[in-house]
Amino acid sequence: MQLAIFWSEIMHYHTARIAALCQLAEAQKDTVYAFALRLGAPDLPLPGYHELLDNRISVLSNDSAKAGLNSALSQTQSTAFLSRNMPDVVAIAGYSTPVALSILNWCRRHHRGAVLMSESQAGDYRRTSAKEWIKRRLIASFDAALVGGSPHVAYALELGLPAERVFTGYDAVDNDFWAEWAARVYSDAVGWRRRLNLSEQFFVTASRLVPKKNVAGLLRAYAHYVQQTSTPAWPLLIVGDGPLRSQLEQLAAQLNLQGLVRFTGYLAANDMAPIYALASAFILASSHSEQWGLVVNEAMAAGTPVLVSQICGSAADLVVDGETGFKFDPASEEALVRLLVGCSEGRFDLKCMGHAAQQRVARFHPEVFAENCFSAARAAIVHANDRQFAPWDRITLVTMLQLLRLTPAKLE
16 A cells, blocks of 8 residues: 655654654555655744654655645645655545645545545534535545544544544654653653752643633633632743733733743743653643644643643543543633642642553554554545546535635634
8 A cells, every 4th residue: 555644744743643654554565655745834933843754754845935735836746746656545634725625636536545634523613504515525525534533533424424434543642752751851850840940830831822722711710720729829831932922921910920920932842841741730721623732642641630621622532530630611710720729739649640641642642543544544445446536526626625715714
């Protein structure tokens, strides 16, 4: 089997997935063509992690500004790459971008299997019957799907894919990387805390500082926690950058949280790993449209218990209340305050939870991703061989693309 797989750019978690895929392919005597549209995303301060893949990925463009999922250049380069290599099946990230549809169209024209890689769940966005009608027809053009977890399976089935062609395990990170870093840090925790100027206990969150991440709501809940806890308040570390940073820093000052809240800016994986390892609990407070939240995987792989908004796609499969952490309603500051107070007042065995979290996230290991990706690929090839390509299929996909361009809200 020859399998092609792509993302627009390569982050740390992509390298782990591709490496596992290549390792399994070698054992099975299969071939993997991994390709990225560009070296890095323009909105991120650091380039991608291509160097970790030992030249096992093809980068189609060195111009990140011109390349991307909505780029005409990337459409042309992607289909040209596929035509040069002629894989049996292509794993396609998403279904609502021009590049994704161009690759899907290429698969249909060349009778190749098409695997949808998706994190969409029903509650991500406000759904309308017209958009769902478009999506069902788009999804029908795929031969199989590799999705995040149980909420994503449910949505794929709702959109018409049969259960036997839907596989889980898409949302994997490099569990071993985070676990190994944690073990290294634990061996000299005092030294690491001194080096990084970290308290013995602290909360941490990590995300882009954009509205949907609800960091403002987290700050307000944290301020109430500081007032209510009967023990010294644990500091809050906010990792990440984005357009809301200055506003959030001002909010922290208005809430009189100076000395308790610290903004670090964006941190690369090697800098973030010791923080996960030393944190008492990780928080993701997203208020809407958090399709998964890979930072939850990372924290759990480092052995850290998690407090996760119930709207996050990862919550259903990774967060077992009272065992690996807790889910909470992001619309209720009181719910989060109770959890923060419970953590710092010793109501929960956080060490035990962290150990359980590390075990739980093992089911979303890169090796599981690789195995399930190949399972989806095999199912897609069988289905594609039985599928008849009609001349109007191309017209249908082009029409879907035009409709997507006219649709103001995100479909996935």
